[in-house]
Amino acid sequence: MSIPFLIIALVTLGAAAVAMALRNLIHSALLLVASWAGVAAFYLWAGAEFVAFAQVIVYVGAVSMVVLFAVLLTRRSRDDLAVAPESLGRALSALLAGGAVLGVLFGAVLATGLKVAPGPAPTVSVLQLGQQLMGPQVASLLVIGALLTVALLGAIVIASTDRDDVGASLDDARGRRQAAPLQEPEDTP
Amino acid sequence: MSPLQLCLLFSSALFCIGLIGALSRSNTILVLLGIELMLNAANLNFIAFWRYSPVPAPATGVLFVVFSIAVAAAEAAVGLALVIAIYRHQKNIRLQEATRLKG
Numbered sequence: 498m499s500i501p502f503l504i505i506a507l508v509t510l511g512a513a514a515v516a517m518a519l520r521n522l523i524h525s526a527l528l529l530v531a532s533w534a535g536v537a538a539f540y541l542w543a544g545a546e547f548v549a550f551a552q553v554i555v556y557v558g559a560v561s562m563v564v565l566f567a568v569l570l571t572r573r574s575r576d577d578l579a580v581a582p583e584s585l586g587r588a589l590s591a592l593l594a595g596g597a598v599l600g601v602l603f604g605a606v607l608a609t610g611l612k613v614a615p616g617p618a619p620t621v622s623v624l625q626l627g628q629q630l631m632g633p634q635v636a637s638l639l640v641i642g643a644l645l646t647v648a649l650l651g652a653i654v655i656a657s658t659d660r661d662d663v664g665a666s667l668d669d670a671r672g673r674r675q676a677a678p679l680q681e682p683e684d685t686p
Numbered sequence: 687m688s689p690l691q692l693c694l695l696f697s698s699a700l701f702c703i704g705l706i707g708a709l710s711r712s713n714t715i716l717v718l719l720g721i722e723l724m725l726n727a728a729n730l731n732f733i734a735f736w737r738y739s740p741v742p743a744p745a746t747g748v749l750f751v752v753f754s755i756a757v758a759a760a761e762a763a764v765g766l767a768l769v770i771a772i773y774r775h776q777k778n779i780r781l782q783e784a785t786r787l788k789g
Binding site: 502506509510513514516517518522525526529532533536539540543544545547548551552555556559560563564566567568570571573583587588590591592594595596598599602603606607611612613614618619620621625626629630634637641644645648649651652653655656658 | 705749764
């Protein structure tokens with residue numbers, strides 16, 4: 498087909514595949530950010546510019562930050578980012594299951610006669626999207642606003658420390674500081 | 687092979703990469719990243735159909751994907767908050783060790 502689509506597909510699939518196979522957690526997260534940027538490039542190629550910018554803002558901007566924070570908050574020492582290698586049996590059975598799903602999906606897509614409308618991409622202006630959101634889709638807009646608020650509050654409540662856990666986390670930090678003392682710079686007299 | 691079928695093959699491949707990652711890794715954050723990949727593949731599917739099918743209301747397809755992105759982002763935030771809570775309890779984030787419901 499067209500060369501830009503092939504480049505986008507190769508970059509996205511390659512980055513995603515390597516991200517799922519790496520052992521360093523931060524490298525996986527950064528490669529997945531590249532994969533999300535590739536998905537945004539696909540949206541631009543298909544003519545959905547608003548969705549492409551929403552993808553960049555939400556995934557490349559916000560979700561990647563949340564993932565990196567979670568990675569950095571859940572390690573015990575400075576070099577605890579290496580994930581232990583998976584057992585071979587587990588990796589092989591996952592590959593088998595994924596390959597079976599891939600075969601079924603490929604067969605279904607190639608066997609179905611899908612109607613393709615020739616012509617350029619449908620153009621949607623931001624004005625039309627705003628009118629749709631405030632008009633016929635206003636119920637979905639209110640529901641998604643409530644959902645995002647509840648999800649944010651729930652995430653804060655789940656991830657926050659209780660009063661009696663503060664002592665435990667302070668002991669944790671003190672133990673870590675004793676294990677790896679910081680090198681204070683010498684004051685020049 | 688029509689261009690719509692090529693786009694669907696691309697999204698199916700991305701979905702299966704995310705599925706393999708979510709099934710085989712034992713680090714909880716990597717499982718969540720695999721699930722995010724699967725959600726992205728579903729959004730790719732929506733945009734592929736929006737692009738190539740005769741649509742009477744082109745704004746509806748775009749809004750569907752925007753809502754899907756919003757829901758996926760909320761789910762990622764809550765999932766990672768759960769990971770942080772699990773880490774505080776068992777001091778590592780291996781999936782196999784989170785086997786008890788009792789806190």
